[in-house]
């Protein structure tokens with residue numbers, strides 16, 4: 272019975288996750304709100320790690336790893352919401368370069384995703400010193416994308 276429940280739960284999760292990937296937004300505003308919300312969540316959890324890396328907060332491996340995991344799982348979500356027609360207008364700081372240089376944008380997104388995965392992995396084992404380099408790599412990827420792709 273327990274196995275059955277697990278299978279059903281897994282199936283639902285798979286449907287939900289793939290559902291997000293192909294989601295169509297009803298209105299451009301919905302796509303804008305979605306991607307900005309994800310960015311806000313990423314930033315909040317990233318900042319908490321930043322405070323630790325900068326020595327402003329104590330290093331607690333479990334909570335650092337939890338923050339790294341949130342950022343890793345959020346990192347794949349925003350990109351589909353940048354590719355909706357009309358979402359370069361309205362309450363957004365997105366640059367039209369996202370559409371004009373879509374390949375570069377998706378490359379920046381991919382590099383970011385990969386660096387968040389490396390950070391989440393490092394956070395599982397490494398001490399604070401082992402986490403600094405992968406943290407900084409993620410921070411570089413935030414900047415490398417914002418510079419060309421945000422107004």
Ligand code: HEC
Pocket residue numbers: 303306307308310311313314317362363364365366369376379380381383409410412413414416417420421
């Ligand atoms: C591949 C590109 C890319 C990467 C990587 C990226 N961002 Fe963004 N980010 C954007 C774009 C484009 C916007 C503008 C979104 C909008 O206004 O529609 C944005 C917006 C934001 C915002 C403002 C959200 C709002 O409410 O207006 C914050 C905060 C933010 N990003 C933080 C981060 C942090 C922190 C990282 C790294 C940990 C990061 N971003 C990585 C492209 C990126």
